[in-house]
Amino acid sequence: MTVHIGAKPGEIAETVLMPGDPYRARWAAETFLEGAKLVNEVRGMLGFTGHWKGHPVTIQGSGMGMPSLSIYANELMKEYGAKTLVRIGSCGGMQEHVAIRDVIIAMTASTLTSPSSGFFREMNFAPCADWSLLRAAVAAAEARGTRTHVGGIYSSDVFYAERPDLDEQMVRHGILGVEMEAAELYTLASRHKCRALAVLTVSDHLQTGEALPAEDREKTFGDMVEIALEAAFAPE
Template sequence: MTIHIGAEPGQIAETVLLPGDPLRAEWAAQTFLKDPVCVNRVRGMLGFTGTWQGHRVTIHGSGMGMPSLSIYANELIRDYGVNTLIRIGSCGAMQESVELRDVIVAMTASSLSTPSSGIFRELNFSPCANYELLAAAVSSARTLKTKYHVGGIYSADVFYDERPDLNEIMTRHGILGVEMETAELYNLAARHGARALAVLTVSDHLLSHKSLSSEDRESSFGDMVQIALEAAFAPAE
């Protein structure tokens, strides 16, 4: 047990999927895992462990924003021996070619700052995904015939952003979408020698201002979870 995770030793798998919303963790576990068991309820941040095609996997909420994710990712890696972490979440599109319900596989994650910024100091460290996971996710998306995009995303510090100038610059430089967690996840994975990836579903669009309803979001996230699971357990080449 840790300060924020009540699971006993051995109750969390070496592979963890990380949705921000704990209720989405519950939905994904009940939908995709065999015999899921709730292993954490501390502060309402639900975590479930079960099996997928014979592989043990945990689906655990991470909360909103990089500080919250940093807490859970740190404890999962350091205290529970997790070595593969895949964020499954929603994002806002920043390119005309990206549409609602599309899947974004995040190769890199830009940010203004992260909880790790104090360590890097003057260094502009470039956090990126694990290539094996990324390649496997792309292969899975192709097999599922899911419309997907691979490239850089932006991990924001705030949800209610008032920097249209910054958004315009990122759009000009090809940033595919914006969310609030991935940059710190990639930082922590690099620091601790773990594998990390973010597979995101586009739920709203910064340019067209279109968005999915809460019901549409849930029904549209199945491909993202399937892609993440297939990537996590893809055979090594």
Template sequence: MTIHIGAPKEDIAPTVLMPGDPYRAKWAAETFLQNAKCVNEVRGMLGFTGTWNGHDVTIQGSGMGMPSLSIYANELIADYDAQTLIRIGSCGGMQKHVGMRDIILAMTASTISTPSRGIFKDLNFAPCADYGLLSAAYAAAQQKNVATHVGGIYSSDVFYDERPDLNDQMIRHGILGVEMEAAELYNLAARHGRRALAVLTVSDHLITHEALPSKDRERSFGDMVEIALSAAFA
């Protein structure tokens, strides 16, 4: 076990889905995994391990923002030897053709700053998804007939943004959506030779100002989880 994950090494699977919300991890594990058991409760950041179609899967909450995700992803990689890490979460749409409940597969993740910035110094490293996972996720989404967009996203290091000028530039440059974790996940995967992908559900929209009611989210997020699981074991 580690400082933030209280599970024995054998209780963490090589494939890990990482929602930000620990209760979303609980919901996803109870809904999609067989024989799921809680393997982590440290600081209330719940983690569960079970099987999906005979494959071992861990679903571990990561918290909000890149610093929090970095803690869990680092420990999962360094101490538990996780090989495939897929972020499943919500995002804000940033293009008119991106609709509510649509799926975004993040090919790249732009950002102002991540916990890895000190390593890269003056280099603007361009973190990207694993192509095999990305391709498999797109095929799974097409098979489910889910509206899906593939392209760049923006990983913000703030939730209450006060930079409308920056949002305007993201929209101008074709960024599909905004969230808070994927860029650092992609950095860590590149550094350690692991597979990573972010599969995101549009839950609100920066242009139309729409937002999903809480009661509608689970149904929409189910597609995201199934696509992520299908991609992991394609």
């Protein structure tokens, strides 16, 4: 048991899916896992452990933003022995060819600042996905026929950003989408010798103004979850 995770020893699997929304964690556990058991509800940040095709899996909410994710990812890796962590979440599309409900598999995650920024001082660390997870996720998406994009994303430290100049440069440099957690997850995984990936569903679009309703954000992201699970247990 840690400060933020109330699970007992042995109740957290080595493979963890991390949605930001705790209710999405509950939906994903009830939909995709067999024998899902609630193992954490500290501060309402729900976590469940069950089995997918015989493999133990934990689905743990991370909250919004890199500081919140950093708390849960650190405790999962350092205290519970998690080895593979896959963020499953929503993002905003930034390129015209990226459509609502498309899946983005994040190869890299750029950011202005993160909780780990102080570690590097003057160095610009480049957070990137684990190659084996990335390769397996792309293969899983292609096998499903899911409309998918692979490339760089941007992890913002604010939700209500007011930097159109920054948005313009990200679009110019091919950033596919924006979210708030992946860069810190990738950095922590590198530090703790773990595997990490972000598989994201486009829920709104910065170019067109389109957006999914809240209920769809919570419950209609099945392709993303299936891709994450297939990737997590693919042969390395």
